[in-house]
Amino acid sequence: MRHPGRMGIFFTGAAAVAALYALSAIRLPGPEDVRGEYMRIINGECVTFRHVTDAVTAVNFDFRGFDTLGEEFILFVSVMGTLVLLRQTDAKPGAWAPDALSPGRAVGASDALRVWILAMTGPTVLFGIYTVIHGQLTPGGGFQGGVILATAPLLLYLAESFDVFRRITSHRYLEIVEAVGAGAYGVIGLLALFRGREFMANIFHLGKGGNDINLFSGGTIPVINAAVGIEVTAGFVLLLYAFLQEMLERKEAGS
Amino acid sequence: MWFPPLPVVIPLIVAASLVAIGAYLPRRVLDLVACATAASVFAICCHLVAASADQPIVYWFGGWRPEHRFALGICFVIDQAGAGLAALVSLLVLAAFLFSWQYFESVKSLYHALMLVFLAGMCGMCLTGDLFNLFVWFELMSASGVALCGYKSEEFGPLQGALNFAILNTLGAYLSLTGVAIVYASVGALNFAQASASLAAHDPGGWLVPIAFLFVISGFLVKAAAFPFHFWLADAHAVAPTPVCILFSGVMVELGLYAAARVYWSVFAIPLAAHSSVTGALFLTIGTLTVIVGGIECFSQRHLKRLLAFSTISHTGVMFLGVGLLSADGLGGTAIYLLGHGLVKGGLFICAGILLHRFRSVDEFELHGKGRELPWTGLLLLLGALGLAGMPPFATFFGEGQLADSARRHGLGWVSGVMMLSGILTSAAVLRIGGRIFLGWGLRRPFDSDEAPAIPMESETHGGHRNTPGTMWLPALALIAGAMAVALAPSVRIAALRAAHRMEDTRGVTDHVLLGTPMAAVPEVHIAPALGELWKPAVNVACAALLALAALFPRALGRARRAVVHAIERAIHPLRAMHTGRVGDYVAWFILGVGVYGAMLVFGYRR
């Protein structure tokens, strides 16, 4: 039984909220010299002082790196939460024998499609790694590249079966990888404390001279970036794993 | 400067390590590691409280100190209010870990990891000095909270509670983010101090600042269960595992209130200074409505955990009233009250957990008289009820006295009447349910067509249920004893008032953060005389006891009085009908609440 006045309540509130949006919009945006200062400083400093060319990555992993620590753990905790919520509460042990999984073929993929998908898997992995490690130079980074990398096992699932997916993404192993990726971020931040600096200070070698910008310049930025890439890859594969396993189990049960 | 980041970083790293290697460790080792982590965070927070007594600690992550008054990085601004709240958080997490020592089988180490991340998120919210960083920790807290709430995913109740929790809080968080984006579009600043200084120097005019303020705090109002954003809370707290409930009711809800107050005083107090009476009226309205709705709903419940959840709503209303006084002594009173309430509520939820452990139920009627076997638990519940009523020596008594004193001096004497209402209704509810369960008083089934939901619960624990392990009742005893002891010493009350003064000195904090100017000394604070207020808890407890007895023995009332009771029940029926359990209704109320409170601000700020 829904509340009888639900729609009336909603439309009254919605009209007022729309008015609030309009009233705030008429005073926006603020003067450019005020609201653009943050941006000007970051854009001006990231190349010279941080030896990276992607200002977004500089903000993410250096200027506002502490936000990204929280962000990484939001992902971490959601993956763990999803595993908890989807766990087989009444599963019988051994229900996961491989032969029970033979109907795990995702879709009736034709041979042509399978060959094409398999051929794409290698380049996908390569492109994912490229996107992760070039994070501080070109658009991309650990989050973006990690998601691309996580699609590779999914391609294998589409072309082959869940069994193959499961064999290459051993669940236990993935959890460890994810945790190491997430924990590494915090540990790198802690290292600065041992050097007598603030948490997350960029203590590694930034680069030689003014214009030395390469895959390894930027001090801690590429290191953290790689840790995030690992964590995101493992996290998303775990998510896919949990949902696929759940779905197939239900198919198995015939519901 | 080792300590400031550690309350957040240590739990995060330990959580990650537990996920990595937890599967190879025995359960007891996991419990020990988790308890040790919470205890060390508690110790660090206590150290931070002491270290920030003189000046707030400003800690710039990555060493990005402000250049030319511009804050590039993220900072923690640690004052005694924030560090003290973080200490309370870690203490309750420790109690929750102790309680779960004998608790359900955890899924490998995931339970411990989720709790530790939850702890980190809450500590981050207490300490941060940056708008977007606040949003990040808020989301971290919500995400781990949702997972913990639905932990017992083999039952339907926790799933529905977690779903309502997730949707309402996520919507609120998006509106908060919208507010942050509006602030950034206006002055290009995310740091509290920077935003405050820029908004004051470049006033955008119109209604921009009040609307941005409302949007930013709306997420926190949802978390703080302010009316009409409170519906999710009762659903989630009723079904979440008991150790999680300790944290949800003891601190998470209060953190929403803290964040709203923190954002007001750190960012918006100066730009909104000319119309502070409107802001105060907003908080007072929210507080009054929340006290009344929470109190009435609390008294109408039969499910002990849901009852305690509504009591939390009612008490948050009291704290909103304290914040709404917009004065340092009001805020200090709120801090004392919050401390007392968090400890008492944690203890009461543990009592509910003990009942669930022994009898697989927390339903008032199912447990009728069964509690006679557990006199000590009953005594703890009674003490908790007295704590809710604001009885001395509970910290709630001193907090309420301080609030009443402050309200009187602001010409808002009615506020203390509303606060008493909260104490009476919630403590009457706990006394009634305690009387029925532990003394076997009253009827065995609902007197008439009672509408309160009887949510089926399954036991959370395995093994023998013949006795109550010490790891369950000891934390309850410690929390309730702590609530009695903590504010007895005037020095604690003085410290709370001084912390509130610091939190309210917006200009001083802004200069301290951006320029490093030391803050001016806190003026002499005066704690309100407590003895003159002794009649209040006496009245509270007397009214609560009468109300509880009337509910237990309705036949003794006689026909005429019963007619009055029925009339009251009919009058409050629409209120109870609002709680439909439908997430669609809750979201509609959410939008209406934002709209109405926004209209209040807009009309109040007419220039």
Place this chain on the structure above:
Amino acid sequence: MIYFYAAMAVAAWLFLVGVYGIVTSRNLIHLCLCLVVVQASTYVLLTAVGYRPGGIAPIFADVKQTDKAVDPVIQALMLTDIVVEATVVALLLALTVQIKKKTGTLNPDKVNLMRG
């Protein structure tokens, strides 16, 4: 500045239409996606806040550093926002799967333990 007001209007529209979807939803999966629509309003708003007319992406690999770049801070905030969205949706869908398993229905108005 007309782009800004257009974006603000779109953001308000997305927010309200998403909330309308949640309020009227009869299917939990639909409801989760409506939440994604609400979140999209924050994307639009943030993009507009960070945008500068004629600005390039704040990536200075092949171009000189100029003032003509858009705001990198906002883009970093959006990245966080996107991660939050993905994770919240994962949690909500996990809850939805379990609710369907327990109750056999996806209609949030059909099964209810929490009335009153």
